[in-house]
Amino acid sequence: MQTQFDAVIIGSGAGGAPIAYELARAGKSVLVLEKGPLFRTQDERGAGSLSDFKRDEMFNAGPERIITVAGMQNTGASFYTSHVEPDLNDEPHIFSNPEDLREGPKVTIEGYTAQVVGGGTQLYGAVSLRFSERDFRLQSSNEGRKLAGDPNGDALLHVRDWPFGYKDLEPFYAKAERLVGINGSQDGQGKPFPSGDFYQKPIAPNPISEHARAGMETLGMRAYRTPLAVITEDHAPSGRKAGFPKVAYVNRYGDPLGLKSNTWVSLLRPTIREGHPLELRPNCVVTHLGLEGSRVGKVYYRDPSGQPTVVSGKLVVVACSAVESVRLLMLSAEEDPQGLGRAVRYQQDGSPLGLFFLTHAFGGAEVEIIGQRYDKSISLDSDYATDFCATDDFIRSNNLWAGGAIYNNTSDQCLPITLARTEGDTDLDFFWGGFQGDQAKRAQGILDWLDHAFGTRLSIAFMANQIPRAINRIELYPNVRDKWNRKVGHIIKNWHPHDGELMRVFADRCRQILNAGAPKNDYLGYGSVYGNAVRIANHIMGGARFGIDRKESVLDPTCRVWDIDNLYVTDGSFMPTSGGANPTLTIQANSFRVAEHLKPRL
Amino acid sequence: MADVVDKPADYVLNHCTKYLARDNQDTRHSFFTTYDGQSRGRISECWRFPIVDAHDGQEADASEFNDVTFIYVRDRQQPAARLVELVTTAAALHDPIPLSAVSDTVYWSATLKIPRARRYRYKFVVDGNLTVDPINPQTQTLASGDVWSSFFTWAYNAPINLERWEMALLDRLTRHILPFRGKEARNFISRGINAGNVGHLFRLDVSAGVANYIDNILAREEHHQLYAYKTCLEMLRNVLLRRHPDRDPASLEVEDYVALYDQMASFKDAQGNQALLNDGWDLKRYGNPAAFLWLLRRHAWTGAFSHPKYGGNPGGMAWGFLAATYHTTDDNPPQTAFNWQQAIEPPLGTSTEYRG
Numbered sequence: 001m002q003t004q005f006d007a008v009i010i011g012s013g014a015g016g017a018p019i020a021y022e023l024a025r026a027g028k029s030v031l032v033l034e035k036g037p038l039f040r041t042q043d044e045r046g047a048g049s050l051s052d053f054k055r056d057e058m059f060n061a062g063p064e065r066i067i068t069v070a071g072m073q074n075t076g077a078s079f080y081t082s083h084v085e086p087d088l089n090d091e092p093h094i095f096s097n098p099e100d101l102r103e104g105p106k107v108t109i110e111g112y113t114a115q116v117v118g119g120g121t122q123l124y125g126a127v128s129l130r131f132s133e134r135d136f137r138l139q140s141s142n143e144g145r146k147l148a149g150d151p152n153g154d155a156l157l158h159v160r161d162w163p164f165g166y167k168d169l170e171p172f173y174a175k176a177e178r179l180v181g182i183n184g185s186q187d188g189q190g191k192p193f194p195s196g197d198f199y200q201k202p203i204a205p206n207p208i209s210e211h212a213r214a215g216m217e218t219l220g221m222r223a224y225r226t227p228l229a230v231i232t233e234d235h236a237p238s239g240r241k242a243g244f245p246k247v248a249y250v251n252r253y254g255d256p257l258g259l260k261s262n263t264w265v266s267l268l269r270p271t272i273r274e275g276h277p278l279e280l281r282p283n284c285v286v287t288h289l290g291l292e293g294s295r296v297g298k299v300y301y302r303d304p305s306g307q308p309t310v311v312s313g314k315l316v317v318v319a320c321s322a323v324e325s326v327r328l329l330m331l332s333a334e335e336d337p338q339g340l341g342r343a344v345r346y347q348q349d350g351s352p353l354g355l356f357f358l359t360h361a362f363g364g365a366e367v368e369i370i371g372q373r374y375d376k377s378i379s380l381d382s383d384y385a386t387d388f389c390a391t392d393d394f395i396r397s398n399n400l401w402a403g404g405a406i407y408n409n410t411s412d413q414c415l416p417i418t419l420a421r422t423e424g425d426t427d428l429d430f431f432w433g434g435f436q437g438d439q440a441k442r443a444q445g446i447l448d449w450l451d452h453a454f455g456t457r458l459s460i461a462f463m464a465n466q467i468p469r470a471i472n473r474i475e476l477y478p479n480v481r482d483k484w485n486r487k488v489g490h491i492i493k494n495w496h497p498h499d500g501e502l503m504r505v506f507a508d509r510c511r512q513i514l515n516a517g518a519p520k521n522d523y524l525g526y527g528s529v530y531g532n533a534v535r536i537a538n539h540i541m542g543g544a545r546f547g548i549d550r551k552e553s554v555l556d557p558t559c560r561v562w563d564i565d566n567l568y569v570t571d572g573s574f575m576p577t578s579g580g581a582n583p584t585l586t587i588q589a590n591s592f593r594v595a596e597h598l599k600p601r602l
Numbered sequence: 603m604a605d606v607v608d609k610p611a612d613y614v615l616n617h618c619t620k621y622l623a624r625d626n627q628d629t630r631h632s633f634f635t636t637y638d639g640q641s642r643g644r645i646s647e648c649w650r651f652p653i654v655d656a657h658d659g660q661e662a663d664a665s666e667f668n669d670v671t672f673i674y675v676r677d678r679q680q681p682a683a684r685l686v687e688l689v690t691t692a693a694a695l696h697d698p699i700p701l702s703a704v705s706d707t708v709y710w711s712a713t714l715k716i717p718r719a720r721r722y723r724y725k726f727v728v729d730g731n732l733t734v735d736p737i738n739p740q741t742q743t744l745a746s747g748d749v750w751s752s753f754f755t756w757a758y759n760a761p762i763n764l765e766r767w768e769m770a771l772l773d774r775l776t777r778h779i780l781p782f783r784g785k786e787a788r789n790f791i792s793r794g795i796n797a798g799n800v801g802h803l804f805r806l807d808v809s810a811g812v813a814n815y816i817d818n819i820l821a822r823e824e825h826h827q828l829y830a831y832k833t834c835l836e837m838l839r840n841v842l843l844r845r846h847p848d849r850d851p852a853s854l855e856v857e858d859y860v861a862l863y864d865q866m867a868s869f870k871d872a873q874g875n876q877a878l879l880n881d882g883w884d885l886k887r888y889g890n891p892a893a894f895l896w897l898l899r900r901h902a903w904t905g906a907f908s909h910p911k912y913g914g915n916p917g918g919m920a921w922g923f924l925a926a927t928y929h930t931t932d933d934n935p936p937q938t939a940f941n942w943q944q945a946i947e948p949p950l951g952t953s954t955e956y957r958g
Contacts, residue, residue, distance in 0.1 A: 037616035042957060045610065050658045050957055052616065055945055056909050063823035064900075065647075066633035087620070087646040089630040115620070207932050243955050247945035257955055282612070283619035304615040305708040306623035306678060372931040375939045416907040416924060420900075435903070436896035439867035442779045443860060454928050455939040483624035483646075 002279065005031040006602045008299050008313030010286045010328070013119020014587040015319030015571030017263035018176070022595035024271050024278035028602045031279050031311060032268065033301055035320070036084060036115035038282040039122075041258035041265060051256030053122075055249040057417040059083050061431055067092075069480055073106040080421070080431040081109055082123060082252060084116040090483040093323060097533040098471045099494045105477070108429055110536040111323045111491050116254065117282050118262035119321065120538060121584060125251035125381030126229040126260055128182045129405050129581035130173050130191050130589075132390040133166040135465065138402050138577050141392075148399035149501025155401060158356060158468045160576045163548050163557035171195050172589040177227075180588060181235040181261040184227025190387030200233045203246065205410070208374040208458055209383035212408035215460075215517025219509075221388035226407045228380050229261035229584075238266045239273070248377040248414045263588075284309070287484060288332040289316065291340040295566045302484065315566045315598055319591070322540040322573035326354050326474040327489040329544070329561075329569075334476070334487075343563045344554070352554050354474040357491065358542035358578040359535070361404070361499045363528025364461035365510035367521035373455040376414035382407045389462065389509060390580050398505050401498060404464025404580035406510060413457055429534070452522065460513050462506040463537070466578050467496035474543045494533040503528030539583050541572035558597040559590070566601075570594050604693045604714040607658075607669050611705045614671065617653050618709055621646040622675055622737070633826035641736055649822040651737040652753050656958050657715055665949060665958065667715050668755040673737065674701055674710040674726050683728050686710045690724035698727055718911075719757045723750035740821055754821070756911035759814050762821045763828055768835045769813050770852035775838070776812040776902040778859045815905030815914030827897060833887050834894045838862065841881040866891040910950065918942065918950055 006028035009016040016032060024030045039052035053059070061080040068089050069075060079088055093111045096104035113120025134141055139161045147155050174195035176182075183200040186193050202225040205213075216223040230245045238261075245259040258265040271278045283304035290298035296316045303309045318325045330353070333346030345351035388394060390403035413419045420441075424434025435441060441449055477490035511526040529535035547553030550562045559574050561567040570591045572583050579586055622645055629643040637643030657667035674686045687698035692714060701710040716722070723742050725732050734741060735751040742752040754762065761769055820828045842851035842858065865878045878891055888894060905914035907921065915921065921942040929936035943951040947958030 037620065038612060039616060042955075045613075045658070048660050048957075050656050052613075054656075054909075054958070055947075055956060056911075058904070058908050058912065063819060064827070066826065068630050068633065087631075090624070090626075090646055207930075244944075247953075247956075249945060283615050283623075302623065303707070304619040304623060306625065373928055373939045374932065375930055375937065375941055377940055377942065377945065416921075417904055420903050432900055436900055439863075439892065439895060439899075442863055442895075442899055443781055446780055450924075454924065455930070481626060483626045483630075485625050 002029075002031070003311045005029045005311065005313045007031070007315040007317060007598070008033065008311055009317040009319065010299070011119060011318070011320035011325075011571065012117045012268060012280065013113065013263055013319065013321065013571070014121055014584045015591055016317060017267040018588050018591035019317055019319075019570060019595045019598065020278055021179070021267040021271050022592065023598060023602065024276040026599050026602075027277065028599075029277040031281065031313065033284045033286055033299070034117050034280065034282045035285040036117060036282065038117040038264070038280065039084070039254055042256055053254035053256040055247065055253070055256065057415055060252045060418065061421060065089070067107045069107050071105075071479070073104060074429070078432070079107075079109060079429060082114065084114045084122060084254065085109060085112055086115055092480060092482075092488050094477040094480060094488060094490045095534045096490065096492050097494050098492050100533070103533055105490075106534075108491070108534055110429065110534050111489070111540055113321050113538055113540065117268070117280065118254075118264040121229070121262040122254045122264070123252050124538070124584060125411075127382055127407065127582045128177070128180070128184070128227045128229045128585040129385065131166070131579035131581055131586050132191055132387065132403060134390065134392065134395070134403065135577065135579045136162040136165050136169075138465065142401050145401070146399070147401050147498050147501075150498045155467050155496055155498040158470055159401070160468075160545070160547055160552065162576060163546060166191070169586075169589050169593060172592040173585065174198055175592050176585055176588040179237050180229055180263075180266045181231040181238060181240065182227050182229050182585075183225075183232045185225040188222040188224030188386075190390055199227060200231060200235070203232050205383035206246075206374060206376060206379040208369070208376060209408050209410055211369065211458055211517040212460060212513065213384045213517070215513035215515070216384065216386045216388070216406075218516040219512055221386040221406070221513070223384045223386050226382040226385040227585075228382065230380055231259050231261060235261075235266075238270045240265060246378045246380055248379055248411050250379070250411045251381045285484065286320070286328060287486065288328070288335045289340060289567070290332070291336060291343060291564070294343070294564060296340075296564060314602060315568065317568045317570055319569070319571040321571050322357070322543050323474055323489045323491060325569055325571050325573050326543040327476065329353065330476050331486055344561060345563075350551065352545065352552055354543050355470050355472075356468040356542045356545050356576065357472045357474050357493055358466050358468055358575060360537050360539045360578055361464040361466045361495070361503050361506070361528065361530075362462060362537050363503050363507045363510070363526070363530070364459055365507060365514050365526030366457060366459035366524040367514045367518055368452055368456045368524060369458060369518045370520040370522055376410065376455055376457075379410040379414060381409065381411050383410050384408050389464070389506060400502050400505060401467070402465035402502070402577070402580060404462050404506060406460060406462045406506070406513070409459045409461055412459055413453070416454075419453060457524070458514065458518060460510040462510055463539075463582055464502055464506055464580050467499050468542060468577060469496055472542075491536075495530050500530040503530045539572070539578065541575040541578045541583055544569050544573040545576040546574045547576060559594050568594060568598070604716050606699060607713040607715050609669070609671060609711065609713045614673070614704045614709055614711045615707065617650070617671070618673055621648070621650060622673075622709075634829065636826045637739065640739075642739055645737065648737050648739055649825060651735065654753065654755055659715070665947070666718055668718055669713050670716050670753065670755065671711055671713040672701065672724070672726075672735075674728070675737070676708050676710070678708055683710070685727075685729055687727040688712050688724055689727060689732075690714070690722055692716050692720070692722040692724070701726075716755055718755045719759055721752065721754035721758055721760070721762070723752050725750055739825060754818070757913055757916075758818060759811075759913065762817050764817045764820070764831070767839070767852070768831070769817065771835055771839055772813040772816060772831070774852050774854075774859060775898055776816070776905070778856055778863070779899050779902040780812070780906055811914035811916045811919075812902050812905035815908070815912055816901050818913035819901070830888065830894060830897060834891075837883050837887065841878060841883060844881045863895060866895040918946070
């Protein structure tokens with residue numbers, strides 16, 4: 001088995017796959033190590049063969065398991081995870097709120113995406129928005145400003161501009177949109193598209209979404225079709241044929257037909273099929289990295305049997321999602337405190353490693369539309385979005401520091417099990433809690449609830465920048481070990497008061513959209529994750545941010561670890577601010593950008 | 603005689619590594635002490651083995667079969683076994699089927715094509731020694747006392763762990779939690795929706811097969827809840843027998859069950875809890891009647907609306923109920939508000955692309 005490669009890439013999702021794609025197509029030998037399995041689409045094992053993914057609600061959040069990790073606030077509680085999410089008793093994340101010791105430590109599924117070839121792009125809703133121009137320069141665009149809901153005046157203390165602007169990333173956004181396979185519309189977006197329009201044509205929206213569009217337009221918010229990483233036409237770059245993707249088994253499901261443009265079907269599979277030197281080893285977990293001089297000389301991993309194995313690459317790219325990437329650097333540092341530990345500045349005073357962990361400020365509003373009912377099961381994840389709340393006017397008039405995107409959710413709660421499982425939920429650890437806790441949902445009560453809820457619910461969500469804070473961080477949790485006897489990741493985070501102010505403003509806009517677009521409604525509620533520190537939205541960023549100042553950043557502007565010559569980190573952990581939109585497309589675009597730096601190095 | 607199916611190595615590894623590969627030997631996966639003292643308490647989701655999957659074949663009747671992949675794992679620290687075989691009632695017991703080592707890994711596997719809705723016994727023969735499967739927790743004990751490993755295929759519909767009286771009581775308990783509306787539901791069922799999918803329409807009645815689903819998952823996915831069902835069903839039967847000494851508890855009126863739910867739900871209310879205790883619910887055996895009602899309600903819902911392969915929702919009956927009950931308001935004439943069939947594989951659904 002080959003042990004020497006030009007590049008070893010750890011993680012097959014949005015951060016790793018674009019680099020594997022580019023380097024292998026440039027003739028460089030590439031190994032991708034992926035902890036999770038390689039689940040096949042239909043026909044992948046031969047014409048007529050079945051997929052390992054199923055349209056099966058029990059795959060989405062499965063049967064009950066019980067947290068057995070000792071000494072946690074939620075030891076003994078139930079959890080319900082997807083078949084490609086980790087087993088929380090084998091690989092828990094531990095959460096603590098740094099400002100309220102009553103919250104934690106507890107085991108959480110928050111902060112994971114998916115452990116499977118394709119990573120989070122297998123399960124995501126596929127919303128593929130670009131960040132706004134302002135999102136790249138939130139320090140400079142806020143200089144001297146006073147913000148609402150910032151009693152200590154510290155909201156902007158740790159905000160840093162990205163080392164490049166929107167215009168520098170724009171060609172790579174275009175490249176990602178073309179190669180990944182995304183449908184949507186440019187018309188109505190607030191971002192410029194000088195490189196051209198590579199969207200596939202969106203398919204007809206679900207009729208319920210018309211209420212969202214009408215609400216946005218009534219309030220003067222220009223609406224556009226939400227860009228979704230789902231192909232609607234034949235996609236030449238990946239060799240995929242169009243099909244019928246509107247089947248509701250979208251968000252939190254792997255797609256058996258491969259129409260959802262996860263990184264396996266869009267980038268890795270075609271590269272392997274076309275004979276480029278890309279090798280994928282699924283079911284292989286990297287345990288640590290070994291330093292030789294100023295380079296990572298060895299990548300230690302366990303093969304599918306659990307046997308220790310070693311490979312090396314001229315370049316090593318870590319892209320196993322932000323929490324796990326930071327954890328891998330820290331675990332490697334503990335194996336070699338004087339070598340790699342020093343090089344990544346582990347546990348050094350003033351070290352930025354692990355700090356400025358980010359997710360999004362998010363929330364929204366939801367109603368049941370009175371007197372109307374729709375078949376929500378014929379849908380993708382979202383139909384309409386607006387950039388109204390990303391404009392400078394909006395941000396300044398509300399005394400906010402940054403903006404965000406607003407879009408409707410179409411497929412949420414469209415299937416019966418999910419409808420009950422997510423009823424009244426507050427976070428991913430709370431599945432079934434609302435339904436089980438409401439004992440009135442039985443007999444006639446359950447039928448009355450169905451009458452109200454089935455096919456009538458419409459929600460509007462927002463996704464906005466979260467304030468970066470040094471106390472929001474990733475550490476190793478000393479007393480809990482994973483199934484390889486390694487320390488597990490510890491997520492320590494809470495919101496800044498200005499996040500609360502921003503989320504209040506955004507949630508109110510979502511409420512206004514629904515009231516304008518669906519005036520006859522039974523109001524279910526609006527709000528945000530403010531006050532619920534554990535929430536992460538599956539959007540995992542920061543912890544190894546990049547920058548132009550070595551003192552303040554873990555990575556240089558090319559995403560290389562400052563003091564290690566050949567080590568790069570390219571999942572969401574590089575981001576100094578989280579952007580006002582779902583992060584996946586930006587992670588992909590940045591990886592295409594980094595690949596341009598890497599090619600001349602090999 | 604079951605056909606042997608050739609599965610590629612990556613299929614086996616993709617379904618094994620997450621659950622089986624590890625260094626740590628703590629008993630982390632023994633919920634409510636279910637697997638304490640057993641090696642399977644150290645691995646994740648032992649119930650997934652053997653792997654029961656859709657039969658991946660082109661035959662016209664492929665949907666009537668499962669591919670069942672048996673996995674044997676050798677200890678990484680021990681020398682490799684020379685020969686691992688499978689004996690099973692799904693094939694000829696006198697004719698062992700060899701497992702193959704999966705490339706250069708610790709896993710051995712064999713896959714058989716087996717009809718759906720069946721239950722069989724098996725053992726491994728490792729270098730000539732008969733052994734039960736150290737992973738799969740399901741067993742059957744013969745009259746002779748001989749213990750075999752056991753598995754069942756999709757939509758299995760005979761009792762596994764629950765007795766007939768337990769199934770009858772469970773059927774009543776869940777039926778009134780999720781009562782497909784009186785007259786409308788009966789009409790729907792009498793029309794024989796999905797009559798083409800009658801293969802698994804056992805014990806359907808008006809209960810959407812929920813009790814059957816629960817019996818199935820208590821053998822596999824949620825085996826840790828078997829104690830709760832065994833204990834609480836017995837106590838509930840005793841409560842009902844005390845209240846109605848001359849009647850079969852499963853034949854009581856709806857009102858009797860509604861009263862029972864109310865007493866379970868309001869158990870924490872200081873005023874509401876006495877009736878259940880007075881009539882025999884023993885808090886030392888199961889401390890929170892409301893928690894059992896939560897469990898029943900979650901299982902009633904998932905049993906009714908999960909894919910029929912899990913043992914409930916026969917022929918998509920509960921999906922069909924939603925489809926027949928709810929209609930769109932923007933279409934003229936109104937269309938169903940739940941066209942579930944278009945997404946689901948034939949013959950259950952009508953998708954022209956997805957094959958299950």
